[in-house]
Amino acid sequence: MSQRPEITAALSAAIEKKINPYNDSRIYWAKEVTFDYSTKRAVRVDYIRFKPVNNSVSGIEKGDFYCYEVKSSVEDFHSGHGLNFLGDYNYLVTPSDVYEAISKEIPYYVGVYTLDGQELTCTKKAKRHDRTKPVSEMLLMMFRSAARERRK
Template sequence: MSSRPEITKMLSISLEKYINPHNDPRIYYAREVTFDYATSHAVRVDYMRFKPLNNTVSGIEKGDFYCYEVKSSVEDFHSPNGHNFIGDYNYYVMPEEVYTAVANEIPYYVGVFVPSIKNYRGDWYDLKSEKKAKRRDRERPLSEMLFMMFRSCARERRGKNE
């Protein structure tokens, strides 16, 4: 597997399996979540997960957002796109050789996941943490973050029904 689209697809599937291994409807995540849509400074996060503390009002308010950016190569990492870390916890997902090449360029608060071994149940890899993310308070309100995730999920549902 050597082409960027193939690597990106493998990393994306691996991340989805990491985030929600059993298709649990109580795990809230979305792909390609866009903020500041239709402006000159739009931001798109590859994957975003919301993890409430519990299902009470205050537990939801105290929940955390996890943002993941998939980088398939050193060139992809060095492109100006896809470094949108607006969550409480932020991660890159990349091949180990890419991480080795760019480790010194990753901000201290951003974590890194790399594929480890191929999962016995399918064509994806189990992810391992090479660097743990440090919590960083987000600048956007909970309501905006949840709404943008909801909009991205609705876009995906609409696409499947067409």
């Protein structure tokens, strides 16, 4: 029996705690955010966090999106699903041993958080990457995903 579901759950819990450690409503984030819904190009990002510069119009427009993709195994990384790096800063969240196995395959701009036991560590810092989606679309898709979570 695979431990993949348990590893994925541990990685997800760790990144949720990293994104919003005190359950602060002023931290804007969502999980399982789908883009290009109902098209052949639909993709889902595991976690997205939005950091506005401030709450002015220009501060929101200049904000940054942080995308996190959770990969529990080398097979999961190679599956062809979920390497959707759509943010200004993109991170892979994975166990330490998986990172060691795939480190040379990760795009240069993608950062890495590794989980060793219960500790989540930034092993590689992300570099800014030009996103292709506008702020309005990113926020709308985050809002839609967050609303789905509230309905559950």
